[in-house]
Amino acid sequence: MEYGEEEESKGRAHCEVREEEEEEYIVMLFSKESAFERGEGEVFTKDWTTYERTDAVQWIIKTGEFFGFSVQTAYLAALYLDRFFSKRTIDARQSWAIRLASLACLSLAAKMEECRVPALTEYSGEEWEFDGGAIQRMELLVLNTLEWRMGSITPFLFLDYFASKFGLRFGDKGLLLEAEELIVSAIEEMNLVDHPPSALALAAVFAAAGQPLTRSLLESRLGVCPFRSFQTDRALDCYNLMTTMTQDSCKSRQNQPLPFSSNVIGSAARNKKRRISLSLYADTCPTNNSNFH
Template sequence: MDMACLEIPGTVQGDKDFTILSDHRVIKNLLEAEKAYIPSMNYFIIQSDIKPFMRKVVTQWMLEVCEEQKCEDSVLPLAVNIMDRFMCACVIKRQDFQLLGASCLLIASKLRCCNQLGVDLLCAYTDNSVTPENIQSWELLILSKLQWEMSAITGFDYVDQVIGRCSWGNDSTLLRRHSNTLVSVCYTEPSLIQYAPSLIAAACLCSAVRGLKLSSARQAASDICMMLNVDPINMELLVRFIDQTIEQSVSQSSTTQQQEVVQEEEISTKFAEYEQPETPTEVNNLYFCD
């Protein structure tokens, strides 16, 4: 009997489940459950060796790992949520921050990925500054500190629910992609640690709709606020923050690219000053003996 698996490798987006999308209890249950997974405090108060900019660096590294490995969009928000809740319960040293991030990525990938991130792969992403034994021991530490409550509600969980329930959700095929990207960006921002996932999702959806310049932008904002029980003023403030963050990121990226181009031109100019014949004279004067 031929037992070969003929499935196409990679991530395949499933079809919409209209039974779930038509049931109002789904979002209601998400809104109720999310309260248990919001970090209980601004942990920088108790983490004397950890600063907000360090969290930014570590979470951006986690984002890059997820992007390079083409992980599902839900992996990063869950990993960061696990990390934030752990930091509320346990004080760590700055030397262990990346190790904590790698361990949280391992746990999140087991829950949300078809193909989990390997321990050896995560070690390689840290330039082998940690060992597989380190990650495995920290995985158990995180699970014990959080009492195995790993399947948290994140901003990602609301995106498909909102898009699938609204008529404007089909106005652009890029809406889901843009919204999930913005959700990931929000989870790298230290100032949003204690923001409710529903508020983050609402602001990201609204920002994506406006960024794509959909004609239904005003209606979308109203629908999102009503569906996720979000204050329109709070959502607007967060939308502005997201837009500014993206603008700064694009500006910094553009500046970095321009600097790299200038450096390449300077190097090319310096090399051009040293003109050499295709075959140096010294080589023509060499005699090889048997």
């Protein structure tokens, strides 16, 4: 075998090994995603409105901006919050309780993802300021409610694979960067308990590339193992939302860049806060209190 042919053979072998490793990786992700969904158990009716959820997630994102947290942290915090309220009801009149739960979810997500984690006293809300003890008790309530299952799969882990599998090309700004921005924007609008990470990721890749996503395409390309558990309807729902968001953004922003970056979520200013006396919260235990049931 001549030198050129030998190098070409090595190149093909390297590509085959890489493809095999990618397939093993995606099989592992789908397996973990499916196992996590099966382990969630019973989900109760959520006693909070779309407005309350949107406000809470927007606070998570804005506070993440201030600390320079990654997009993964923002996603996990919103997911923890959705999972928490899928299992517990809340008195909607207790706005401080929703904020405290949001803060605890963000703090826990940061501990899972970030290299540098702020002290609990560094967190603050737009209206409320909580002491470290109150935040710790809420963290424990969240952990117990979620049964300490915090290692969730995120949609960002699927992006490279789906972009490669469907042959989608990078634009001037970068396909994956735009996909990440779409995911961060979308988490304000959709309950993450109802939308698997893989569905979010695939929808974001197609929406970012400006390519149509159809049921027939998904069924023809993802109809075999390990994609048998792939939720086509959820992916199409996510895609429709993201394309609508993109169209609205183009109309309102007139080509201004989205406010999120690939690795961190920018910066934001803090607003004035008022301190709440949390003596009533001192008796809170991880399984029962007057505001969470």
